[in-house]
Every structure is written in C-alpha cells, then in structure tokens.
Amino acid sequence: MFGKAPKHPKDMHFEVLTEDSHALGGLATRKEVNVYLTKDNKKYFTILMYIPNQRAGTVPLFFGLNFKGNHTISTDPGISYPTLEKQKEFRWEKLPERGVASARWPIETIMKNGYALATIYRGDIDPDFDDAFKNGVHPLFYQKEQRRPADNEWGTIAAWVWAMSCAMDYFETDKEIDASKVAVFGHSRHGKAALWAGATDQRFSLIISNCSGCGGAALSRRAFGETVRAVNRQFTHWFCRNFWKYNDKEENLPFDQHELIALQAPRPVYIASATEDRWADPKGEFLSGVYATPVYELFGKKGLESAKMPATDTPVRDGSIAYHIRTGIHDITVYDWEQYIWFADKWFKGK
Secondary structure, X not given: OOOXXXXXXXXXXXXXXXXXXXXXXXXXXXXXXEEEOOOOOOOEEEEXXXXXXXXXXXXXXXXXXXXXXXXXXXXXXXXXXXXXXXXXXXXXXXXXXXOOOHHHOOHHHHHHOOOEEEEEEHHHOOOOOXXXXXXXXXXXXXXXXXXXXXXXXXXXXXXXXXXHHHHHHHHOOOOOEEEEEEEEEEEOHHHHHHHHHHHHOOOOOEEEEEOOOEOOOEOHHHOOOOXXXXXXXXXXXXXXXXXXXXXXXXXXXOOOHHHHHHOOOOOOEEEEEEOOOHHHXXXXXXXXXXXXXXXXXXXXXXXXXXXXXXXXXXXXXXXXXXXXXXXXXXOOOHHHHHHHHHXXXXXXXXX
C-alpha cells in the first residue's frame, strides 16, 4: 500500500541553524534544524521546534507535518522563510502568509502543558503533487537508469514518513527532548502518515490520527466516502502503484486498516473523527479501533473500551486505543488538541 522505503542515508547529518531562547515572549526556545541527507548538504529538510522554557530536565514531544510551510504555523517573526531556491522547488506562485495556519497549532497551550513541538513542511521532503517523483527525496535512491519508484516502492506518504523517521534520529541527539516520549500526530493525509510512521518506527511511542480517512484509519472494505479508487485517482502519488490493483476491488484487499491500527500495539493510539467529515467515514475510523482491540489484548492491554460508537463530543479514552467524534468539519481544532494533551498526560506523565 505505502511501498517499501530505503534505509536512512549514511551521510545524513544535522545542523542547528537558529536558536532563540526568548521565543513567544520568553515562553519557549525556538530551534530550526536542518537534516542533511547528503555529504554535500545539497538535499535537506528543516525541522522547526519549540521547547518550553519552564521545564525540569527533558520534555516529551508532539511531532507532525504541516501543510503550507513552517512559517505558517505561527505569527512568530523569528521563523525563517524557505529559501528562494526551496520556494521554486515547492512551485509556490506566492509565499504563504506567515501564521495563516496558526489556528491548528496551539503552540502556547502545548508549551504551558510541558510539551515540546516539532514540525516539518511536507513539501520540503516530497511535493504533494504528481511530479513523476523527480523533485523530492526519491531520486537520491534510484538505481542506474531508474526514473521512478518501482510498483512496490515508496510513494509520497511513505517518503514523508521516511523523513519523519530521519528526524527521530535527530531528536535522539537533542538533550532537551525525551526521545522515549515522542507523540507523532497528523490531520487528514498527515494522519495517514502518522499511522504509517507509528507502524514503521517503534520509537514513536504515541500515535494520533485526526480525520485520516481512506488510507488512514477508515476501513477500506466499507467503500464509504473516499474509496480506494477515489484516493488513488485524485492523489496518484500518495501510495505505491501496487495499491492501484484494488481500485473498485476493496473486497480483494489482503488487509484492511484495522491492521494498520493493530501495528501500533502495544503503544497507545488515538483516532479522531468529525461529524461533518463523512468523506473520511467516521464509522469506519471507529471500527478500525474496535477490530484492532484483540491485538492489544494479546499484549495484556485494554484496547478500545466500547464496540458502540460514542456520542458526539464524548471521548472514549480509558484504554490504549482512544476515540472521539467531535462536532464540526474536517479540521484539527482546539477541542481535538485538548484530548490529545490529556491522552499524552495519561501515558507520558501518569496523570
């Protein structure tokens, strides 16, 4: 489905580009870190981090991708814009406005609750459009005469996840981060990525899927809302080409998405839906948690507490699998973040 990804490059190395211990009015330390994938530094992506200044020792971390650029998650003027060369690579006709996505990133709340935050612009890894896999990280690993990934090799989502795992290598070196307590999260297509990140890298110790839909938490065999054909036709670059065999043939799939949830076990996972997000199939997202529960029980863990869909805005979160469906549209909101912080407190802080 996602396709096989290569090992991390042997020449990968890191550089802290900027560091400001007085960010957000002194609430946090802001860092920008380049992850270089080649010895000559020509290919890289940039991690933006905020670390709370009120801390005793290392802190747990929320980590996820962003949609429009690191500078869009906050109005903080200290966040660097991508270089002009990068903007050209992203095919931006216009630079996205600083802080335009800040409503989805309650940074101050996260800091005040004792968590660090890290993010990467997904296009800095691989563009979210079909460029025949010419511009992102894929060409670094092509064999002689190869022009695109083989049918069983990584698509764009797997490339994003591969880079997230590379970033995890950096977090393990950062003396301010508790690398044993990294929660990987994502909304929509990034929710798909978060689940695959959790499945492929056991170092992510808590996984959060927000409105991830088809290819994420939603059961494919239900063929409700966004189907396998719909996702493969609209986003031809997301998955490996072998997944196309199941367009309009979901019943022939040798797996379904509850197994992606089960691959997180025994680590805690949170699945979230929204009432108006029928395209993402909230019921199918919930049922994946239900059907993954027996695997958690094999580990002696409590999975999803109930096999009955909960009431709106009433989280089910006492087990290792948590779920809520909130009022509203396809988005990640303050309400969602309140639940994720509560869940992380439970598993990381024993609250």
